[in-house]
Amino acid sequence: MTSMLDAVVVGAGPNGLTAAVELARRGFSVAVFEAADTVGGGARTEELTLPGFRHDPCSAVHPLGMGSPVFGTMPLGRYGLEWLHPELPMAHPFDDGTAAVLSRSVAETAASFGPRDAGAYRRLVAPFLGKWDTLARDFMSLPLTALPRDPVTLARFGLAGLPPSTWLARRFHDEKARALFAGLVGHVIAPLNGLATGAVGLIFALAAHAGGWPLPRGGSQSISDALAEYLRDLGGSVHTGYEVKRLDELPPARAYVFDTSPTALARIAGLGRVYDGYRYGASVFKIDYALDGPVPWTAEDPRRAGTVQIGPTSGEIGTALRLVAAGHPPATPFLITAQPSLVDPSRAPEGKHVFWAYGHVPSGWQGDLTDAVERQLERFAPGFRDRVLARATAGPPELAARNPNYVGGDIACGAASGLQLLLRPKISLSPYTTPHPAVFICSSATPPGPGVHGMSGHNAAKAVWRRLREV
Numbered sequence: 071m072t073s074m075l076d077a078v079v080v081g082a083g084p085n086g087l088t089a090a091v092e093l094a095r096r097g098f099s100v101a102v103f104e105a106a107d108t109v110g111g112g113a114r115t116e117e118l119t120l121p122g123f124r125h126d127p128c129s130a131v132h133p134l135g136m137g138s139p140v141f142g143t144m145p146l147g148r149y150g151l152e153w154l155h156p157e158l159p160m161a162h163p164f165d166d167g168t169a170a171v172l173s174r175s176v177a178e179t180a181a182s183f184g185p186r187d188a189g190a191y192r193r194l195v196a197p198f199l200g201k202w203d204t205l206a207r208d209f210m211s212l213p214l215t216a217l218p219r220d221p222v223t224l225a226r227f228g229l230a231g232l233p234p235s236t237w238l239a240r241r242f243h244d245e246k247a248r249a250l251f252a253g254l255v256g257h258v259i260a261p262l263n264g265l266a267t268g269a270v271g272l273i274f275a276l277a278a279h280a281g282g283w284p285l286p287r288g289g290s291q292s293i294s295d296a297l298a299e300y301l302r303d304l305g306g307s308v309h310t311g312y313e314v315k316r317l318d319e320l321p322p323a324r325a326y327v328f329d330t331s332p333t334a335l336a337r338i339a340g341l342g343r344v345y346d347g348y349r350y351g352a353s354v355f356k357i358d359y360a361l362d363g364p365v366p367w368t369a370e371d372p373r374r375a376g377t378v379q380i381g382p383t384s385g386e387i388g389t390a391l392r393l394v395a396a397g398h399p400p401a402t403p404f405l406i407t408a409q410p411s412l413v414d415p416s417r418a419p420e421g422k423h424v425f426w427a428y429g430h431v432p433s434g435w436q437g438d439l440t441d442a443v444e445r446q447l448e449r450f451a452p453g454f455r456d457r458v459l460a461r462a463t464a465g466p467p468e469l470a471a472r473n474p475n476y477v478g479g480d481i482a483c484g485a486a487s488g489l490q491l492l493l494r495p496k497i498s499l500s501p502y503t504t505p506h507p508a509v510f511i512c513s514s515a516t517p518p519g520p521g522v523h524g525m526s527g528h529n530a531a532k533a534v535w536r537r538l539r540e541v
């Protein structure tokens with residue numbers, strides 16, 4: 071006879087694994103069921119192009135992982151996780167061959183914006199410097215799953231960040247700061263004038279100054295493998311190659327925690343129409359490149375940056391984001407690119423490089439953005455195409471096929487716009503619970519939303535252990 075488990079977790083993405091670890095380390099028995107053959111969800115590494123080129127099909131750069139309050143409590147280094155820091159977290163090149171940078175140093179960042187905006191940038195970030203630990207914990211525990219430790223700084227952050235990012239950008243005179251900041255907001259695929267988009271840009275900037283934007287040695291799979299190994303040491307089990315279709319096919323458990331989309335959860339757990347109002351957002355067109363050498367950037371700074379944003383004006387970035395939200399592919403896409411093998415030679419054969427890039431496209435879009443992406447790359451790195459040995463592309467249909475959480479190819483598992491940026495999957499003070507008392511949701515469809523930080527998993531686990539201790 072099988073004994074009753076305390077918790078079953080459906081999905082081994084960073085949030086599912088974190089929820090499982092958080093329960094296991096509090097003495098609860100946990101089993102994880104994952105549809106794919108390997109753990110990781112959006113944090114995985116694969117040889118997608120040629121032998122020896124180790125690509126991250128999804129997440130690559132981890133400001134929020136490095137600065138995650140819950141990862142910070144786990145001994146993940148013992149399980150092989152090592153953060154590698156590029157010389158510069160991020161660079162943002164312009165048509166004139168110069169670049170703005172997001173450096174760990176506030177002074178270097180401010181200086182790259184030019185004399186008219188350096189002071190405005192320093193004043194913007196000053197109230198939050200040295201306060202990342204409490205601010206990240208407070209912000210990532212909204213809506214109030216924990217009492218704020220520093221309510222004054224959180225309120226100040228809210229005042230700066232709650233309005234649209236376009237308000238925040240008015241502090242700057244020149245395009246360097248404006249474009250870089252618009253690019254930061256673009257990391258969540260939200261139109262620049264959306265509610266709280268200022269907070270998005272600000273949190274990415276503050277993360278760079280607090281801990282950098284590192285990449286894990288070996289690729290983002292290392293984060294997932296470390297979490298899974300830690301879970302096994304804590305007595306938890308992980309079952310891969312098992313797609314959960316119905317609640318009653320799972321082993322009996324006191325709680326079921328879903329690292330899935332709200333739509334899949336409602337279907338699997340028979341919750342009816344409870345999440346019918348939940349909106350999915352735009353998608354991306356992802357390209358993983360095997361290169362014969364480093365990207366030949368015209369500007370110097372991108373050559374030493376882990377991440378390079380491509381969009382020379384806030385107007386150009388804003389147009390790309392607006393077009394995509396309205397269902398049109400952009401002719402001139404805004405790109406986020408990453409250069410893992412600059413800091414991690416294990417990712418490619420000697421002298422060769424992996425290069426990671428995506429641009430935004432509408433939900434479900436079936437076209438090919440390769441040419442538009444490479445035109446943008448050639449604009450800032452002439453000769454790029456000559457270095458390409460192989461490329462692997464994935465648009466919305468391929469992304470959705472690989473991971474059911476990416477509904478229509480939405481890599482944020484739900485539109486990060488309007489109130490849904492902060493309050494998801496429904497407006498509630500306990501977003502992790504569902505109408506079924508034993509069923510919980512922990513995916514990035516819950517606060518604090520997308521990114522490899524495990525905080526949705528942590529917050530959901532807290533709701534679960536409170537319930538388990540009640541009954």
Ligand SMILES: Cc1cc2nc3c(=O)[nH]c(=O)nc-3n(C[C@H](O)[C@H](O)[C@H](O)COP(=O)(O)OP(=O)(O)OC[C@H]3O[C@@H](n4cnc5c(N)ncnc54)[C@H](O)[C@@H]3O)c2cc1C
Binds near residue numbers: 086105130314
């Ligand atoms: C192209 C791309 C680039 C990205 N870049 C970054 C980045 O640089 N930095 C960053 O921090 N984040 C990045 N992200 C976002 C990040 O990957 C996600 O926000 C994060 O993985 C969400 O974690 P999760 O645990 O909520 O869900 P996921 O990682 O999506 O994991 C969900 C898991 O559940 C499994 N599952 C779903 N349904 C079932 C079922 N019925 N039965 C069993 N298993 C199921 C899935 O197979 C999957 O393994 C990127 C994502 C993509 C796609």
